[in-house]
Amino acid sequence: MSEAAQTLDGWYVLHDFRTVDWAAWQDASEAEREKATRELLTLIGGWEETEARKEGSLALYSIVGQKADFVFMHLRETLQELNAIENSYNKSAFARFTKPVHSYVSVVELSNYMGQPGVDPMQVPEIVARLKPILPKAEHICFYPMNKRRLLGDNWYMLPMDDRKAMMRSHGMIGRSYAGKVKQIISGSVGFDDWEWGVTLFADDALQFKKLVYEMRFDEVSARYGEFGEFYVGNRLTRDSLSELLKV
């Protein structure tokens, strides 16, 4: 058996995608819409307070295209908290006007491919901080799930550790050249959801997503072993832009 990569695992992640029933929203009375908006803003306020206490984090984006209207990306210490979040949303007056269209459950993950021998990663403050990240307030988000291939000829999981390390180094070098332009959160979802990882990227310039993902397609670890699911791309919602979006 090949040596399994060791992972460091941080906060649990829920990507919760919703779409708005605009006909119902427009048909509702002003008072119903106001109540629904108020309840949504109260929920968001509570999640922002959790983030301020550094007990979790929230990213709220509107999705471009027909796959969804919003994504709420929540990070928490436990799966129970994530479940409570989705249930409190589902019980809110605002949820009467939205439909769940997609979700993804994972846990923030760092693997040991790039680790320094003899260094306990949990003693490195930057690593610990990356496991429980406060999500950046970037203009754009890009989310997609991925697997590493398990075909007879190309099976990532049967490669010797040293070969995987070498490929991950090359992957990391490409990634690093986007420092300051794209921030990535890799979350592991083996045992939790339908793919092996969730990839969440944040950038102020959405074109950098395309450049980074495209460049990685030529790198062996993605070119040969990467399999990808549906991509979601979105724009950051603030309280103001959210209220604007909900105006009829």
Ligand code: 76R
């Ligand atoms: O954590 C680190 O910074 C160390 C280097 C590193 C690892 C171990 C790293 C760096 N990644 C790692 C692991 Mn990554 N990453 C992806 C994608 O679209 C594609 O082709 C792939 C999707 C992107 C865009 C991306 C970006 N990475 C992983 C893993 C786990 C692999 C495993 O365990 O087998 C996956 C699935 C994955 C996928 N990666 C970086 C980036 C970027 C931008 C970096 C540089 C980060 C930095 O230096 O700040």
